[in-house]
Amino acid sequence: MSAVTASQMRQLEDQAFSRGIEAGSLMDEAGKGLARWLLDHFPQPGRAIAFIGKGKNGGDALVVLDQLRRAGWTIALRASHPTHEWTTLARQRLRRLGIEPDQGLPAGPGPLILLDGLLGIGARGALREPLDALAEEMSRLRNQAGGIVVAIDLPSGLNADDGSSGGLVADITLTLGAPKIGLLQDVAARYCGRLGLIPLAGLPMPDQPGLELTTPALLSHLSTPRPHDFHKGDAGRVRILAGSPGMSGAATLASHGALRAGAGLITLFLDPENPATPLPEVMTKRLSKRIPALFEDRCDARVIGPGLGRLTAPQAEALLEGLAQDTTPTVLDADALNLLAGSDRLDLLRSHHLITPHPGEFARLAPDLAGLLREEAATRFVDRHPCTLLLKGTRTLIATAGRNPRINPTGHAGMASGGQGDVLSGVCGALLAGGLCPLDAGSWAAWLCGRAAERAITHGGESEESCTATHTIDHLGGAFRDWREQRR
Numbered sequence: 001m002s003a004v005t006a007s008q009m010r011q012l013e014d015q016a017f018s019r020g021i022e023a024g025s026l027m028d029e030a031g032k033g034l035a036r037w038l039l040d041h042f043p044q045p046g047r048a049i050a051f052i053g054k055g056k057n058g059g060d061a062l063v064v065l066d067q068l069r070r071a072g073w074t075i076a077l078r079a080s081h082p083t084h085e086w087t088t089l090a091r092q093r094l095r096r097l098g099i100e101p102d103q104g105l106p107a108g109p110g111p112l113i114l115l116d117g118l119l120g121i122g123a124r125g126a127l128r129e130p131l132d133a134l135a136e137e138m139s140r141l142r143n144q145a146g147g148i149v150v151a152i153d154l155p156s157g158l159n160a161d162d163g164s165s166g167g168l169v170a171d172i173t174l175t176l177g178a179p180k181i182g183l184l185q186d187v188a189a190r191y192c193g194r195l196g197l198i199p200l201a202g203l204p205m206p207d208q209p210g211l212e213l214t215t216p217a218l219l220s221h222l223s224t225p226r227p228h229d230f231h232k233g234d235a236g237r238v239r240i241l242a243g244s245p246g247m248s249g250a251a252t253l254a255s256h257g258a259l260r261a262g263a264g265l266i267t268l269f270l271d272p273e274n275p276a277t278p279l280p281e282v283m284t285k286r287l288s289k290r291i292p293a294l295f296e297d298r299c300d301a302r303v304i305g306p307g308l309g310r311l312t313a314p315q316a317e318a319l320l321e322g323l324a325q326d327t328t329p330t331v332l333d334a335d336a337l338n339l340l341a342g343s344d345r346l347d348l349l350r351s352h353h354l355i356t357p358h359p360g361e362f363a364r365l366a367p368d369l370a371g372l373l374r375e376e377a378a379t380r381f382v383d384r385h386p387c388t389l390l391l392k393g394t395r396t397l398i399a400t401a402g403r404n405p406r407i408n409p410t411g412h413a414g415m416a417s418g419g420q421g422d423v424l425s426g427v428c429g430a431l432l433a434g435g436l437c438p439l440d441a442g443s444w445a446a447w448l449c450g451r452a453a454e455r456a457i458t459h460g461g462e463s464e465e466s467c468t469a470t471h472t473i474d475h476l477g478g479a480f481r482d483w484r485e486q487r488r
């Protein structure tokens with residue numbers, strides 16, 4: 001499902017009304033879906049304050065409050081306008097809720113959620129009086145009381161079509177029915193925080209070209225139950241060339257990521273001087289000058305590059321030669337990409353390659369695309385080189401020629417630490433070895449690693465500061481479970 005403009009969303013809504021669907025039932029469906037997302041992601045009941053304007057965006061927030069209260073949360077309400085100015089639907093939801101707007105801060109344990117129901121797709125221009133005062137209160141509670149701003153549909157004040165904003169900064173934006181194009185723009189990332197999509201069955205979305213958001217519902221085909229007589233050969237053989245003296249941890253993290261993402265047999269090729277401590281489940285082979293050994297045995301996927309450092313000239317030559325001959329699905333990361341860029345051999349990139357550069361590595365691969373928006377740069381790159389590109393960043397972008405590029409919504413600023421990319425490459429390798437195409441493997445791996453890092457905070461007691469690549473590995477199991485449960 002690709003992103004839509006505010007006016008396309010309104011057209012879809014009008015079409016639903018003409019099919020007999022009522023605005024009130026859409027609002028209730030939206031509010032229940034929003035609440036379910038929050039309950040899935042915040043397992044401990046806490047406190048929720050809804051900040052609402054007079055439109056339907058506020059009505060959605062009232063339905064969420066109702067659902068959270070049923071789940072044991074303490075709730076409160078702030079409203080910008082007297083109730084007689086509200087939309088009828090919102091007034092009805094307030095009656096059902098049976099509370100009055102007040103100024104107090106609800107007491108009690110658990111997270112403090114600040115629901116932004118001030119403005120949705122009905123917004124015109126910058127946030128005006130009297131809504132701006134409530135937005136300021138949310139920002140104050142976010143900065144001083146640890147409140148988590150959850151924007152309904154879009155952060156109030158953000159332009160749904162181009163992503164520009166002078167308004168509220170949200171930690172989480174849960175958009176309804178389809179992602180709004182503005183939310184997916186690079187400029188909006190800072191204002192939207194973590195994106196989530198709440199599907200609305202009453203509003204089926206058309207397929208059209210454009211950016212997509214990776215969600216379990218979009219890619220529900222990815223995870224099927226393993227047959228009971230499954231064996232390790234079925235789970236996939238991965239061969240990894242990673243790590244070097246001084247970056248030995250990259251080899252351990254990549255192989256651990258592959259192991260915890262379901263690979264059946266992993267072989268790690270190590271430089272003899274690499275002091276990496278391999279996991280007991282991982283087989284090792286000495287690399288020395290024999291890079292060709294990496295390409296000798298049959299396997300289902302290779303991962304080449306994390307922490308590899310600079311190879312000797314004969315090793316580099318042998319690696320390029322191996323890549324030219326090989327057709328096994330392969331993740332190319334970090335120093336493997338630097339080698340391709342440095343030796344001007346991007347012609348080796350093929351459709352079985354999933355390349356995973358961070359922005360610096362991407363700039364070395366495609367210096368002429370520097371300065372373009374990420375979506376455009378990625379699209380142009382895959383039009384030139386027939387591979388799949390996973391461009392790491394706040395919202396990892398995955399692109400391959402002829403398909404809609406995908407943006408990954410999971411993860412947080414705590415993932416800005418060494419080793420996370422090594423884990424991702426291993427997870428990509430395991431998923432490729434399991435038979436996924438590079439586009440699906442990259443999309444799912446990015447989602448899983450981001451979700452695992454989120455769980456390290458919400459379920460594992462970590463913070464953005466303390467979260468490490470090892471925590472991401474530790475929580476992969478929960479991320480897989482979440483994916484399966486959120487496919488509904």
Ligand SMILES: NC(=O)C1=CN([C@@H]2O[C@H](COP(=O)(O)OP(=O)(O)OC[C@H]3O[C@@H](n4cnc5c(N)ncnc54)[C@H](OP(=O)(O)O)[C@@H]3O)[C@@H](O)[C@H]2O)[C@@H](O)CC1
Pocket residue numbers: 009010012013026027030053054055056057058060087118119120121122123124125126127128129130131152153154176177200203
């Ligand atoms: N589409 C769907 O399928 C579904 C939609 N749903 C929900 O409905 C939401 C859209 O609701 P909506 O149309 O009532 O508009 P909304 O954004 O709540 O507010 C409009 C009000 O704000 C005001 N206002 C405008 N700009 C302003 C500004 N800059 N600063 C200050 N005020 C400003 C304007 O007042 P006016 O200026 O006209 O006096 C008007 O009264 C949508 O985002 C989603 O949450 C779901 O329920 C189900 C499925």
Ligand SMILES: [K+]
Pocket residue numbers: 057116117118119120151152153154155156
């Ligand atoms: K909002």
